Amino acid sequence: MPDAPIVSGRRLLRPMGVIRMGHMEAAVAGDPLGFLGSLADDGRPGVTPLYIGPRLVHAVTAPDLVRAVLLADPRRYEAQAKVRPPTAGELVGHTVNAAVRARGLTADWRPGVEVDVTAAMDRYEPVDRGPIAIPSTITLLMQRFFPATDPGRGCLAALLRATLAWTWHELASHPHAQARLHAEVDTVLAGRPVTASDVPNLRYTRRVVSEVLRLHPVLLVMRTVVKPVRLGGIPLSPGAELLLRPHSLHRDPELYPAPAQFDPDRWRADRCAHLPRGAFVPFGYEDRGSFVWTELTVAVATIATRWQLLPTLGRRLRAQVSVVERPDRLVMVPQQRGV
Structure with missing residues (x-):
């Protein structure tokens, strides 16, 4: 059976496999912007499973998918960071x-x-x-x-x-x-x-x-899936984490x-x-x-x-x-x- 990424607790057959944490760590240490951009440039689809430490996330690199997550149906995704305004x-x-x-x-x-x-x-x-x-x-x-x-x-x-x-x-x-x-x-x-x-x-x-x-802007944006969704052909369940670059959206x-x-x-x-x-x-x-x-x-x-x-x-x-x-x-x- 080919190496297949784990997506929300299930295995999906994907010939590209999953990017392990050693590769990610090296990429982030060197050129994280270039690394994330390369996920779309080297023939991978717009959503790529990868590990950051022990955690599986999905890098969303295609501009249309970034737009879909942040604009088209934001109710399916939750921003994890929140800051309290001052009194x-x-x-x-x-x-x-x-x-x-x-x-x-x-x-x-x-x-x-x-x-x-x-x-x-x-x-x-x-x-x-x-x-x-x-x-x-x-x-x-x-x-x-x-x-x-x-x-x-x-x-x-x-x-x-x-x-x-x-x-x-x-x-x-x-x-x-x-x-x-x-x-x-x-x-x-x-x-x-x-x-x-x-x-x-x-x-x-x-x-x-x-x-x-x-x-x-900041280099990376995180979103968590809160409603079942299919993104870039991959079904994602609630709790799945997405990693996005805001650059493409800010320059749309x-x-x-x-x-x-x-x-x-x-x-x-x-x-x-x-x-x-x-x-x-x-x-x-x-x-x-x-x-x-x-x-x-x-x-x-x-x-x-x-x-x-x-x-x-x-x-x-x-x-x-x-x-x-x-x-x-x-x-x-x-x-x-x-x-």
């Missing part, structure tokens, strides 16, 4: 802490002196909000990248740091967007620290953050016109109202009420109040992949804007 009282304190931590990232910057922005943003520590729940299967992967810390905290820190680094790269590459962001923070903040009451008025800053997260031209273009205004209310629930999953789930949004908005506004970052010439930017995709070494020149 009004917590929001005030969290915002102050985020602003203080963001200011600390630039304490050693000098006008006109090149800085490695990626390394600077890597010093950002997320505001402590207690335990962060992430899917148990993702935890197995995160333990490889964050062996000395809580995987949930490590994953959040990696996302925040990478998003901040990409933000300065995208703004420097789009001077008009950078000028609009600076004009907004100058008008709303007038040089003072960000407070919780300022955040709703930083509308364009929030759009910039949203667009960066659309282009550079039917959802996002000119998807490769950096366009913060696509997040204006009149332009994004048509997006169905599940079309935007930068954290692995759709929750625009979590403090992650406020934390990123506050950090960007805090740094932009005082600094403008200019690109340097002659160096090709490369992306590194672990939990997220991040610029490897983003060398830029800071210019002071205020005091």
Whole structure:
């Protein structure tokens, strides 16, 4: 009998077999984005069974199937990660802490002196909000990248740091967007620290953050089957775990016109109202009420109040992949804007 993958407790004959944990571990350690993409490129169907540690999951790689899971019938699938929005009282304190931590990232910057922005943003520590729940299967992967810390905290820190680094790269590459962001923070903040009451008025800053997260979301998304379903020709029972990449959905031209273009205004209310629930999953789930949004908005506004970052010439930017995709070494020149 050919080697057959186990799917929801049953054996299905599949000549490709199942990808065992040793192969997965090596692939994730090297190039997880490339690995997941290769599952579709090497003749495998859009759903591939594989092991992560002892757990069997199904990698969903075909864009139409990713769309089916996240958009077409989301009631059949459950997001495993959930984050509690902060209370009004917590929001005030969290915002102050985020602003203080963001200011600390630039304490050693000098006008006109090149800085490695990626390394600077890597010093950002997320505001402590207690335990962060992430899917148990993702935890197995995160333990490889964050062996000395809580995987949930490590994953959040990696996302925040990478998003901040990409933000300065995208703004420097789009001077008009950078000028609009600076004009907004100058008008709303007038040089003072960000407070919780300022955040709703930083509308364009929030759009910039949203667009960066659309282009550079988390690496992997997990869903659990809650109703029997047939996906890519494979019957899946409740409890089956799915592993997806949000990149293909975030760059779907039917959802996002000119998807490769950096366009913060696509997040204006009149332009994004048509997006169905599940079309935007930068954290692995759709929750625009979590403090992650406020934390990123506050950090960007805090740094932009005082600094403008200019690109340097002659160096090709490369992306590194672990939990997220991040610029490897983003060398830029800071210019002071205020005091």
